[in-house]
Amino acid sequence: xxxxxxxxxxxxxxxxxxxxxxxxxxxxxxxxxxxxxxxxxxxxxxxxxxxxxxxxxxxxxxxxxxxxxxxxxxxxxxxxxxxxxxxxxxxxxxxxxxxxxxxxxxxxxxxxxxxxxxxxxxxxxxxxxxxxxxxxxxxxxxxxxxxxxxxxxxxxxxxxxxxxxxxxxxxxxxxxxxxxxxxxxxxxxxxxxxxxxxxxxxxxxxxxxxxxxxxxxxxxxxxxxxxxxxxxxxxxxxxxx
Amino acid sequence: xxxxxxxxxxxxxxxxxxxxxxxxxxxxxxxxxxxxxxxxxxxxxxxxxxxxxxxxxxxxxxxxxxxxxxxxxxxxxxxxxxxxxxxxxxxxxxxxxxxxxxxxxxxxxxxxxxxxxxxxxxxxxxxxxxxxxxxxxxxxxxxxxxxxxxxxxxxxxxxxxxxxxxxxxxxxxxxxxxxxxxxxxxxxxxxxxxxxxxxxxxxxxxxxxxxxxxxxxxxxxxxxxxxxxxxxxxxxxxxxx
Numbered sequence: 362x363x364x365x366x367x368x369x370x371x372x373x374x375x376x377x378x379x380x381x382x383x384x385x386x387x388x389x390x391x392x393x394x395x396x397x398x399x400x401x402x403x404x405x406x407x408x409x410x411x412x413x414x415x416x417x418x419x420x421x422x423x424x425x426x427x428x429x430x431x432x433x434x435x436x437x438x439x440x441x442x443x444x445x446x447x448x449x450x451x452x453x454x455x456x457x458x459x460x461x462x463x464x465x466x467x468x469x470x471x472x473x474x475x476x477x478x479x480x481x482x483x484x485x486x487x488x489x490x491x492x493x494x495x496x497x498x499x500x501x502x503x504x505x506x507x508x509x510x511x512x513x514x515x516x517x518x519x520x521x522x523x524x525x526x527x528x529x530x531x532x533x534x535x536x537x538x539x540x541x542x543x544x545x546x547x548x549x550x551x552x553x554x555x556x557x558x559x560x561x562x563x564x565x566x567x568x569x570x571x572x573x574x575x576x577x578x579x580x581x582x583x584x585x586x587x588x589x590x591x592x593x594x595x596x597x598x599x600x601x602x
Numbered sequence: 603x604x605x606x607x608x609x610x611x612x613x614x615x616x617x618x619x620x621x622x623x624x625x626x627x628x629x630x631x632x633x634x635x636x637x638x639x640x641x642x643x644x645x646x647x648x649x650x651x652x653x654x655x656x657x658x659x660x661x662x663x664x665x666x667x668x669x670x671x672x673x674x675x676x677x678x679x680x681x682x683x684x685x686x687x688x689x690x691x692x693x694x695x696x697x698x699x700x701x702x703x704x705x706x707x708x709x710x711x712x713x714x715x716x717x718x719x720x721x722x723x724x725x726x727x728x729x730x731x732x733x734x735x736x737x738x739x740x741x742x743x744x745x746x747x748x749x750x751x752x753x754x755x756x757x758x759x760x761x762x763x764x765x766x767x768x769x770x771x772x773x774x775x776x777x778x779x780x781x782x783x784x785x786x787x788x789x790x791x792x793x794x795x796x797x798x799x800x801x802x803x804x805x806x807x808x809x810x811x812x813x814x815x816x817x818x819x820x821x822x823x824x825x826x827x828x829x830x831x832x833x834x835x836x837x838x839x840x841x842x843x
Contacts (some may be wrong), residue, residue, distance in 0.1 A: 389705075426699075426701060430712045432678075433677040436674040437673075457700055458698070459698055459700070464630075468671075470671040471667065471671045475671060475673040484698075485757075486758055487747070487755060487758075488755055489753070491752060491754055509728050511729065511732060512729070512730070513731040513733070514728060517774065518729070519765075521764050522762065522764075523761075523763075533758065536758075536761065
Protein backbone atom coordinates (compact mmCIF):
# COMPACT_ATOMS: atom_id res chain seq x y z
CA UNK A 362 0.00 0.00 0.00
CA UNK A 363 1.24 3.47 -0.86
CA UNK A 364 1.70 5.53 2.27
CA UNK A 365 3.60 8.48 0.87
CA UNK A 366 2.63 11.57 2.85
CA UNK A 367 -0.34 9.80 4.40
CA UNK A 368 -1.22 10.88 7.93
CA UNK A 369 -1.10 8.01 10.43
CA UNK A 370 -4.78 8.20 11.29
CA UNK A 371 -5.78 8.39 7.61
CA UNK A 372 -3.77 5.18 7.18
CA UNK A 373 -5.55 3.60 10.17
CA UNK A 374 -8.97 4.73 8.93
CA UNK A 375 -8.35 3.33 5.47
CA UNK A 376 -7.52 -0.03 7.03
CA UNK A 377 -10.60 0.09 9.27
CA UNK A 378 -12.89 0.90 6.35
CA UNK A 379 -11.30 -1.78 4.17
CA UNK A 380 -12.03 -4.59 6.63
CA UNK A 381 -14.90 -3.04 8.65
CA UNK A 382 -13.23 -3.81 11.97
CA UNK A 383 -12.00 -1.77 14.95
CA UNK A 384 -10.03 -4.66 16.42
CA UNK A 385 -6.49 -3.96 17.62
CA UNK A 386 -4.67 -7.27 18.14
CA UNK A 387 -2.07 -7.33 20.91
CA UNK A 388 1.16 -9.23 20.33
CA UNK A 389 2.38 -10.08 23.84
CA UNK A 390 4.76 -13.03 23.91
CA UNK A 391 4.43 -13.85 27.61
CA UNK A 392 7.09 -16.28 28.82
CA UNK A 393 4.31 -18.79 29.59
CA UNK A 394 3.29 -18.75 25.91
CA UNK A 395 6.75 -19.67 24.63
CA UNK A 396 8.29 -23.15 24.42
CA UNK A 397 11.66 -21.54 25.14
CA UNK A 398 12.73 -18.01 26.07
CA UNK A 399 14.32 -17.06 22.77
CA UNK A 400 13.76 -14.41 20.16
CA UNK A 401 12.86 -17.00 17.54
CA UNK A 402 10.21 -18.53 19.82
CA UNK A 403 8.68 -15.07 20.33
CA UNK A 404 8.76 -14.44 16.59
CA UNK A 405 7.06 -17.76 15.81
CA UNK A 406 4.40 -17.16 18.47
CA UNK A 407 3.59 -13.73 17.05
CA UNK A 408 3.63 -15.00 13.47
CA UNK A 409 0.99 -17.54 14.47
CA UNK A 410 -1.18 -14.80 15.95
CA UNK A 411 -0.75 -12.64 12.87
CA UNK A 412 -1.65 -15.48 10.50
CA UNK A 413 -4.78 -16.23 12.53
CA UNK A 414 -6.02 -12.64 12.73
CA UNK A 415 -4.80 -10.78 9.67
CA UNK A 416 -8.22 -10.68 8.01
CA UNK A 417 -9.89 -8.81 10.85
CA UNK A 418 -7.04 -6.88 12.49
CA UNK A 419 -7.40 -3.12 12.12
CA UNK A 420 -3.98 -2.80 13.74
CA UNK A 421 -1.39 -4.83 15.62
CA UNK A 422 0.02 -3.77 18.97
CA UNK A 423 3.27 -5.54 19.91
CA UNK A 424 4.28 -5.05 23.55
CA UNK A 425 7.93 -3.97 23.70
CA UNK A 426 8.53 -5.27 27.23
CA UNK A 427 8.19 -8.96 26.38
CA UNK A 428 10.73 -8.60 23.59
CA UNK A 429 13.14 -6.54 25.70
CA UNK A 430 13.07 -9.25 28.35
CA UNK A 431 14.66 -11.56 25.76
CA UNK A 432 17.68 -9.30 25.28
CA UNK A 433 19.23 -8.24 21.95
CA UNK A 434 17.69 -11.22 20.13
CA UNK A 435 14.30 -10.15 21.46
CA UNK A 436 14.70 -6.75 19.84
CA UNK A 437 15.68 -8.45 16.58
CA UNK A 438 12.55 -10.59 16.92
CA UNK A 439 10.40 -7.49 17.51
CA UNK A 440 11.81 -5.92 14.36
CA UNK A 441 11.08 -9.14 12.46
CA UNK A 442 7.54 -9.36 13.89
CA UNK A 443 6.79 -5.85 12.66
CA UNK A 444 8.31 -6.68 9.27
CA UNK A 445 6.07 -9.78 9.09
CA UNK A 446 2.90 -7.70 9.43
CA UNK A 447 1.41 -6.86 6.01
CA UNK A 448 2.15 -3.29 4.93
CA UNK A 449 -1.52 -2.32 4.89
CA UNK A 450 -1.97 -3.02 8.62
CA UNK A 451 -0.79 -0.28 11.02
CA UNK A 452 1.57 -1.30 13.82
CA UNK A 453 1.25 0.44 17.19
CA UNK A 454 4.29 -0.30 19.36
CA UNK A 455 3.16 -0.45 22.98
CA UNK A 456 6.21 0.91 24.79
CA UNK A 457 4.81 3.79 26.91
CA UNK A 458 7.93 5.87 26.40
CA UNK A 459 8.37 9.31 27.89
CA UNK A 460 11.49 11.44 28.03
CA UNK A 461 12.73 14.83 26.97
CA UNK A 462 14.52 16.43 24.05
CA UNK A 463 17.32 14.39 22.49
CA UNK A 464 16.35 11.31 24.51
CA UNK A 465 12.79 11.40 23.16
CA UNK A 466 14.25 11.84 19.68
CA UNK A 467 16.28 8.67 20.22
CA UNK A 468 13.20 6.73 21.38
CA UNK A 469 11.34 7.97 18.29
CA UNK A 470 14.19 6.81 16.04
CA UNK A 471 14.17 3.42 17.77
CA UNK A 472 10.41 2.94 17.36
CA UNK A 473 9.78 4.52 13.95
CA UNK A 474 13.19 4.04 12.31
CA UNK A 475 14.90 0.91 13.60
CA UNK A 476 11.72 -1.04 14.34
CA UNK A 477 9.57 0.59 11.64
CA UNK A 478 6.45 0.87 13.80
CA UNK A 479 3.73 3.23 12.58
CA UNK A 480 2.74 4.51 16.01
CA UNK A 481 3.83 4.36 19.64
CA UNK A 482 2.20 4.59 23.06
CA UNK A 483 3.71 7.38 25.18
CA UNK A 484 3.45 8.78 28.71
CA UNK A 485 2.20 12.31 29.51
CA UNK A 486 3.99 12.99 32.84
CA UNK A 487 6.81 15.09 31.31
CA UNK A 488 4.50 17.36 29.34
CA UNK A 489 4.33 18.86 25.88
CA UNK A 490 7.98 19.07 24.87
CA UNK A 491 8.37 15.38 25.78
CA UNK A 492 5.45 14.50 23.49
CA UNK A 493 6.43 16.66 20.52
CA UNK A 494 9.36 14.52 19.22
CA UNK A 495 6.96 11.58 18.84
CA UNK A 496 4.46 13.49 16.68
CA UNK A 497 6.76 15.63 14.55
CA UNK A 498 6.24 13.33 11.54
CA UNK A 499 2.52 13.20 10.59
CA UNK A 500 3.01 9.78 9.01
CA UNK A 501 3.80 8.41 12.46
CA UNK A 502 1.31 8.48 15.31
CA UNK A 503 1.40 8.49 19.09
CA UNK A 504 -1.18 7.43 21.67
CA UNK A 505 -0.83 9.31 24.95
CA UNK A 506 -1.64 7.43 28.16
CA UNK A 507 -4.73 9.07 29.62
CA UNK A 508 -6.74 6.71 31.85
CA UNK A 509 -5.59 3.19 32.55
CA UNK A 510 -7.64 0.34 34.02
CA UNK A 511 -5.27 -0.88 36.75
CA UNK A 512 -5.96 -0.28 40.47
CA UNK A 513 -3.14 2.29 40.81
CA UNK A 514 -4.63 4.43 38.05
CA UNK A 515 -6.45 6.33 40.78
CA UNK A 516 -3.21 7.35 42.51
CA UNK A 517 -2.55 10.13 40.01
CA UNK A 518 -5.03 9.99 37.13
CA UNK A 519 -8.19 10.46 39.23
CA UNK A 520 -6.87 13.35 41.33
CA UNK A 521 -8.90 16.53 41.06
CA UNK A 522 -6.70 19.25 39.60
CA UNK A 523 -7.24 22.98 39.77
CA UNK A 524 -5.20 25.54 37.91
CA UNK A 525 -6.25 28.98 36.80
CA UNK A 526 -3.02 29.27 34.82
CA UNK A 527 -3.79 26.15 32.80
CA UNK A 528 -7.58 26.55 33.09
CA UNK A 529 -7.65 23.03 34.47
CA UNK A 530 -10.59 21.66 36.40
CA UNK A 531 -11.63 18.05 36.86
CA UNK A 532 -9.65 14.83 37.06
CA UNK A 533 -6.02 14.77 35.93
CA UNK A 534 -6.87 12.32 33.14
CA UNK A 535 -9.47 14.73 31.76
CA UNK A 536 -6.83 17.45 31.80
CA UNK A 537 -4.49 15.14 29.86
CA UNK A 538 -7.27 14.59 27.30
CA UNK A 539 -7.75 18.36 26.91
CA UNK A 540 -4.00 18.92 26.59
CA UNK A 541 -3.76 16.21 23.93
CA UNK A 542 -6.57 17.85 21.98
CA UNK A 543 -4.51 21.09 21.87
CA UNK A 544 -1.18 19.32 21.24
CA UNK A 545 -2.62 17.47 18.24
CA UNK A 546 -1.63 20.11 15.69
CA UNK A 547 -0.71 17.57 12.99
CA UNK A 548 -3.65 15.22 13.50
CA UNK A 549 -1.50 12.28 14.61
CA UNK A 550 -1.97 12.18 18.40
CA UNK A 551 -4.45 9.85 20.11
CA UNK A 552 -5.17 8.68 23.65
CA UNK A 553 -5.04 5.42 25.60
CA UNK A 554 -8.11 4.81 27.78
CA UNK A 555 -8.92 1.49 29.41
CA UNK A 556 -12.02 -0.07 27.86
CA UNK A 557 -13.31 -1.31 31.21
CA UNK A 558 -14.38 2.16 32.28
CA UNK A 559 -17.30 3.42 30.21
CA UNK A 560 -17.74 6.55 32.34
CA UNK A 561 -14.09 7.55 31.95
CA UNK A 562 -14.34 6.89 28.20
CA UNK A 563 -17.33 9.21 27.98
CA UNK A 564 -15.53 11.95 29.93
CA UNK A 565 -12.45 11.63 27.73
CA UNK A 566 -14.61 11.75 24.62
CA UNK A 567 -16.23 14.94 25.93
CA UNK A 568 -12.83 16.51 26.68
CA UNK A 569 -11.29 15.45 23.36
CA UNK A 570 -14.06 15.15 20.77
CA UNK A 571 -11.73 14.59 17.81
CA UNK A 572 -9.05 12.25 19.09
CA UNK A 573 -8.64 8.57 18.37
CA UNK A 574 -8.80 6.42 21.49
CA UNK A 575 -6.90 3.19 21.86
CA UNK A 576 -8.97 1.20 24.37
CA UNK A 577 -7.15 -1.95 25.48
CA UNK A 578 -8.93 -4.43 27.69
CA UNK A 579 -12.07 -5.30 25.80
CA UNK A 580 -12.33 -9.04 26.20
CA UNK A 581 -9.17 -10.13 27.97
CA UNK A 582 -9.50 -7.64 30.83
CA UNK A 583 -13.26 -7.96 31.20
CA UNK A 584 -14.37 -4.82 29.41
CA UNK A 585 -17.89 -4.61 28.00
CA UNK A 586 -17.45 -3.95 24.29
CA UNK A 587 -20.87 -2.41 23.70
CA UNK A 588 -20.71 -0.01 26.64
CA UNK A 589 -17.17 0.97 25.71
CA UNK A 590 -18.07 1.67 22.09
CA UNK A 591 -21.14 3.71 23.06
CA UNK A 592 -19.00 5.82 25.37
CA UNK A 593 -15.93 6.19 23.21
CA UNK A 594 -16.87 6.34 19.54
CA UNK A 595 -16.86 9.69 17.79
CA UNK A 596 -19.91 11.09 16.05
CA UNK A 597 -18.61 9.61 12.77
CA UNK A 598 -18.66 6.07 14.20
CA UNK A 599 -14.87 5.90 14.21
CA UNK A 600 -12.25 7.21 16.61
CA UNK A 601 -11.75 4.16 18.77
CA UNK A 602 -10.02 0.82 18.48
CA UNK B 603 32.37 -6.66 46.07
CA UNK B 604 29.95 -8.92 47.90
CA UNK B 605 26.40 -7.79 47.42
CA UNK B 606 24.52 -10.77 48.76
CA UNK B 607 21.30 -9.55 50.36
CA UNK B 608 22.50 -5.96 50.31
CA UNK B 609 19.79 -3.34 49.84
CA UNK B 610 20.35 -1.17 46.76
CA UNK B 611 20.73 2.06 48.71
CA UNK B 612 23.11 0.43 51.21
CA UNK B 613 25.17 -0.57 48.18
CA UNK B 614 25.02 3.00 46.83
CA UNK B 615 25.91 4.49 50.22
CA UNK B 616 28.89 2.18 50.63
CA UNK B 617 30.20 3.35 47.25
CA UNK B 618 29.60 7.01 48.13
CA UNK B 619 31.42 6.67 51.45
CA UNK B 620 34.29 4.76 49.84
CA UNK B 621 35.08 7.52 47.34
CA UNK B 622 33.50 10.54 49.08
CA UNK B 623 31.57 11.58 45.98
CA UNK B 624 27.90 12.06 45.09
CA UNK B 625 28.59 12.22 41.37
CA UNK B 626 26.34 10.20 39.06
CA UNK B 627 27.96 9.96 35.62
CA UNK B 628 25.59 9.79 32.66
CA UNK B 629 26.43 7.49 29.77
CA UNK B 630 24.58 9.00 26.81
CA UNK B 631 26.04 7.97 23.46
CA UNK B 632 24.48 10.75 21.37
CA UNK B 633 24.79 10.12 17.63
CA UNK B 634 26.96 13.26 17.38
CA UNK B 635 29.47 11.68 19.80
CA UNK B 636 29.95 8.54 17.72
CA UNK B 637 32.23 8.10 14.69
CA UNK B 638 29.63 5.67 13.30
CA UNK B 639 26.15 4.63 14.41
CA UNK B 640 27.03 1.15 15.63
CA UNK B 641 26.81 -0.71 18.90
CA UNK B 642 30.58 -1.08 19.08
CA UNK B 643 31.07 2.68 18.64
CA UNK B 644 28.63 3.32 21.51
CA UNK B 645 30.43 0.75 23.64
CA UNK B 646 33.84 2.31 22.98
CA UNK B 647 32.51 5.81 23.69
CA UNK B 648 31.08 4.70 27.03
CA UNK B 649 34.19 2.71 27.93
CA UNK B 650 36.21 5.89 27.46
CA UNK B 651 33.89 7.79 29.80
CA UNK B 652 34.04 5.02 32.38
CA UNK B 653 37.85 4.85 32.28
CA UNK B 654 38.06 8.62 32.75
CA UNK B 655 35.62 8.83 35.67
CA UNK B 656 35.76 5.54 37.56
CA UNK B 657 37.67 7.01 40.51
CA UNK B 658 35.02 9.59 41.34
CA UNK B 659 31.79 8.06 40.03
CA UNK B 660 29.33 7.20 42.80
CA UNK B 661 27.15 5.62 40.12
CA UNK B 662 26.76 5.37 36.36
CA UNK B 663 23.55 6.18 34.55
CA UNK B 664 23.36 4.79 31.01
CA UNK B 665 20.49 6.22 28.95
CA UNK B 666 18.56 3.35 27.33
CA UNK B 667 17.21 5.44 24.45
CA UNK B 668 20.55 6.04 22.74
CA UNK B 669 21.27 2.32 22.76
CA UNK B 670 17.77 1.37 21.57
CA UNK B 671 18.19 3.73 18.63
CA UNK B 672 21.03 1.47 17.45
CA UNK B 673 18.79 -1.60 17.26
CA UNK B 674 19.60 -5.09 18.58
CA UNK B 675 23.35 -4.40 18.52
CA UNK B 676 22.72 -1.30 20.61
CA UNK B 677 21.07 -3.43 23.30
CA UNK B 678 24.04 -5.80 23.20
CA UNK B 679 26.31 -2.76 23.60
CA UNK B 680 24.25 -1.53 26.58
CA UNK B 681 24.63 -4.93 28.21
CA UNK B 682 28.38 -4.82 27.56
CA UNK B 683 28.67 -1.24 28.89
CA UNK B 684 27.02 -2.30 32.14
CA UNK B 685 29.27 -5.36 32.33
CA UNK B 686 32.32 -3.09 31.84
CA UNK B 687 31.46 -1.02 34.92
CA UNK B 688 33.35 -2.27 38.00
CA UNK B 689 31.15 -4.35 40.31
CA UNK B 690 31.50 -1.89 43.17
CA UNK B 691 29.86 0.96 41.22
CA UNK B 692 26.04 0.95 41.06
CA UNK B 693 24.42 1.21 37.64
CA UNK B 694 21.16 3.15 37.31
CA UNK B 695 19.53 2.45 33.95
CA UNK B 696 17.74 5.60 32.80
CA UNK B 697 14.77 4.15 30.93
CA UNK B 698 11.75 5.84 32.58
CA UNK B 699 9.64 2.72 32.22
CA UNK B 700 6.06 2.51 33.40
CA UNK B 701 3.50 -0.22 32.78
CA UNK B 702 1.30 -2.61 34.67
CA UNK B 703 1.39 -6.16 35.96
CA UNK B 704 3.08 -8.71 33.73
CA UNK B 705 4.39 -5.99 31.41
CA UNK B 706 6.15 -4.23 34.29
CA UNK B 707 7.54 -7.61 35.35
CA UNK B 708 8.98 -8.02 31.86
CA UNK B 709 10.58 -4.54 31.95
CA UNK B 710 12.08 -5.40 35.35
CA UNK B 711 13.50 -8.65 33.96
CA UNK B 712 14.96 -6.75 31.01
CA UNK B 713 16.63 -4.11 33.21
CA UNK B 714 17.72 -6.16 36.21
CA UNK B 715 18.11 -9.60 34.63
CA UNK B 716 19.16 -9.32 30.99
CA UNK B 717 21.05 -6.04 31.35
CA UNK B 718 22.11 -6.53 34.99
CA UNK B 719 21.45 -2.93 36.04
CA UNK B 720 21.21 -2.25 39.77
CA UNK B 721 18.44 0.35 39.53
CA UNK B 722 16.03 1.85 37.02
CA UNK B 723 14.24 5.16 36.52
CA UNK B 724 10.45 4.71 36.33
CA UNK B 725 7.33 6.80 35.67
CA UNK B 726 4.57 7.38 38.27
CA UNK B 727 1.53 8.00 36.00
CA UNK B 728 0.12 4.45 36.34
CA UNK B 729 0.30 4.38 40.14
CA UNK B 730 1.35 1.97 42.84
CA UNK B 731 0.78 -1.42 41.23
CA UNK B 732 2.84 -0.26 38.23
CA UNK B 733 5.72 0.66 40.57
CA UNK B 734 5.66 -2.43 42.75
CA UNK B 735 7.21 -4.91 40.24
CA UNK B 736 10.29 -2.68 40.04
CA UNK B 737 10.90 -2.66 43.80
CA UNK B 738 9.97 -6.20 44.77
CA UNK B 739 13.66 -7.16 45.09
CA UNK B 740 15.38 -4.97 47.73
CA UNK B 741 18.76 -5.52 46.04
CA UNK B 742 17.42 -3.61 43.04
CA UNK B 743 16.35 0.01 43.24
CA UNK B 744 14.00 2.32 41.37
CA UNK B 745 13.93 6.11 41.04
CA UNK B 746 10.44 7.46 40.43
CA UNK B 747 10.09 10.53 38.20
CA UNK B 748 8.86 13.35 40.42
CA UNK B 749 9.81 16.80 39.09
CA UNK B 750 11.66 17.24 35.83
CA UNK B 751 13.45 20.35 34.58
CA UNK B 752 12.03 20.60 31.06
CA UNK B 753 9.49 23.31 30.06
CA UNK B 754 6.61 20.82 29.80
CA UNK B 755 7.12 19.68 33.38
CA UNK B 756 4.56 22.29 34.39
CA UNK B 757 1.83 20.74 32.20
CA UNK B 758 1.11 18.02 34.76
CA UNK B 759 3.67 18.08 37.56
CA UNK B 760 2.93 21.62 38.79
CA UNK B 761 -0.86 21.28 38.78
CA UNK B 762 -2.48 21.86 42.16
CA UNK B 763 -4.21 18.67 43.23
CA UNK B 764 -6.93 18.29 45.84
CA UNK B 765 -8.27 15.00 47.08
CA UNK B 766 -9.84 14.26 50.41
CA UNK B 767 -9.76 10.56 49.56
CA UNK B 768 -6.00 10.59 49.05
CA UNK B 769 -5.41 13.49 51.47
CA UNK B 770 -3.62 15.23 48.64
CA UNK B 771 -2.95 18.96 48.65
CA UNK B 772 -0.26 20.88 46.80
CA UNK B 773 1.43 20.30 43.47
CA UNK B 774 1.15 16.93 41.76
CA UNK B 775 4.91 16.37 42.07
CA UNK B 776 4.70 16.85 45.84
CA UNK B 777 1.92 14.28 45.92
CA UNK B 778 4.15 11.88 43.97
CA UNK B 779 6.91 12.45 46.55
CA UNK B 780 4.49 11.66 49.40
CA UNK B 781 3.22 8.56 47.62
CA UNK B 782 6.78 7.35 47.05
CA UNK B 783 7.55 7.81 50.73
CA UNK B 784 4.64 5.45 51.57
CA UNK B 785 5.39 3.01 48.73
CA UNK B 786 9.01 2.62 49.87
CA UNK B 787 8.33 -0.34 52.16
CA UNK B 788 11.59 -2.11 51.29
CA UNK B 789 13.86 0.94 51.37
CA UNK B 790 14.74 0.75 47.67
CA UNK B 791 12.64 3.50 46.07
CA UNK B 792 14.02 6.96 45.31
CA UNK B 793 12.92 10.00 43.30
CA UNK B 794 14.11 11.92 40.24
CA UNK B 795 14.09 15.70 40.69
CA UNK B 796 15.78 18.12 38.31
CA UNK B 797 18.75 19.81 39.97
CA UNK B 798 17.99 23.16 38.37
CA UNK B 799 15.06 23.81 40.69
CA UNK B 800 16.20 24.36 44.25
CA UNK B 801 12.72 25.28 45.48
CA UNK B 802 11.20 22.10 44.06
CA UNK B 803 14.04 20.08 45.60
CA UNK B 804 13.30 21.61 48.99
CA UNK B 805 9.58 20.84 48.67
CA UNK B 806 10.29 17.26 47.65
CA UNK B 807 12.71 16.87 50.54
CA UNK B 808 10.00 18.13 52.91
CA UNK B 809 7.43 15.72 51.46
CA UNK B 810 9.81 12.74 51.44
CA UNK B 811 12.40 13.23 54.20
CA UNK B 812 13.95 9.77 53.84
CA UNK B 813 14.16 9.16 50.12
CA UNK B 814 17.20 9.27 47.90
CA UNK B 815 16.93 11.87 45.15
CA UNK B 816 18.57 11.46 41.77
CA UNK B 817 19.09 15.05 40.59
CA UNK B 818 20.23 15.16 36.96
CA UNK B 819 21.22 18.45 35.42
CA UNK B 820 23.90 19.77 37.73
CA UNK B 821 26.51 21.11 35.35
CA UNK B 822 25.36 20.15 31.88
CA UNK B 823 21.86 21.60 32.26
CA UNK B 824 22.92 24.70 34.18
CA UNK B 825 21.98 23.65 37.69
CA UNK B 826 23.67 25.32 40.65
CA UNK B 827 25.32 22.49 42.58
CA UNK B 828 25.51 24.28 45.92
CA UNK B 829 21.89 25.45 45.92
CA UNK B 830 20.74 22.01 44.82
CA UNK B 831 22.68 20.23 47.55
CA UNK B 832 21.44 22.62 50.24
CA UNK B 833 17.88 22.00 49.15
CA UNK B 834 18.05 18.28 48.53
CA UNK B 835 20.44 16.63 50.97
CA UNK B 836 19.04 14.71 53.91
CA UNK B 837 19.93 15.55 57.49
CA UNK B 838 22.66 12.88 57.33
CA UNK B 839 24.42 14.66 54.45
CA UNK B 840 23.47 11.89 52.03
CA UNK B 841 20.30 11.16 50.11
CA UNK B 842 21.10 12.88 46.84
CA UNK B 843 23.25 12.21 43.81
